Amino acid sequence: MFDGHVVALLDAAVSLVNTLTDGERQGRPYTAPRGTRLPQAVHEALPPSPHRSSVEPGHATHLAHTAQQMRAVFEAVDRDRLDEAARTVNVLLLATGARPQLDRVEGEPWQVHFHGSDDSLSVGWSAGCATALALAIGSDLAGRLGVCAAPHCDRVYVDASRNAVRHFCSTACRSRVKAAAFRARKAARD
Numbered sequence: 001m002f003d004g005h006v007v008a009l010l011d012a013a014v015s016l017v018n019t020l021t022d023g024e025r026q027g028r029p030y031t032a033p034r035g036t037r038l039p040q041a042v043h044e045a046l047p048p049s050p051h052r053s054s055v056e057p058g059h060a061t062h063l064a065h066t067a068q069q070m071r072a073v074f075e076a077v078d079r080d081r082l083d084e085a086a087r088t089v090n091v092l093l094l095a096t097g098a099r100p101q102l103d104r105v106e107g108e109p110w111q112v113h114f115h116g117s118d119d120s121l122s123v124g125w126s127a128g129c130a131t132a133l134a135l136a137i138g139s140d141l142a143g144r145l146g147v148c149a150a151p152h153c154d155r156v157y158v159d160a161s162r163n164a165v166r167h168f169c170s171t172a173c174r175s176r177v178k179a180a181a182f183r184a185r186k187a188a189r190d
Helices: 002-021 033-047 058-078 082-096 122-136 171-189
Strands: 023-024 029-030 098-106 110-115 145-147 154-158
Touching: 002 033, 002 058, 002 110, 002 122, 002 154, 033 058, 058 082, 058 122, 082 122, 110 122, 122 145, 122 154
Parallel strands: none
Antiparallel strands: 023 029, 098 110, 145 154
């Protein structure tokens, strides 16, 4: 489906959107961290890195803004508005100066990574996530980006299932929907 680096970037995009945007999560209202809690939330949303002990507030604010734009991409794809999703991704790509670069990690072959106009934490992750979304939308895998179908949940996901059948952000939401359907069937029989 996607190569390992693109999967990692898509996972980061999902994590940033689900952590840094308001909405609903698993049947309850969700308010994204703000103020002094925002840098730690960004730190926890990004994949662990031995080179990062904390996130500066300016970078956290930048990534929270990027998360809002990425949410718009997931929502547009979920509503089959690929043109709208593509325009939003193009804005992100242009704003970050996203560019491919061959990088080598010791003991591994050369890999295509995506960098921004500068290699700061916020611009680098924004550029990488935007590029991963562009690769999904620009292929036949755009339908793999989704918004949870459970009532009162708007968290996003990337469907990595073999046959593209995922509809929920988590097993908790899937279980909630199945339990509600079971209770409704049971009530109809009684």
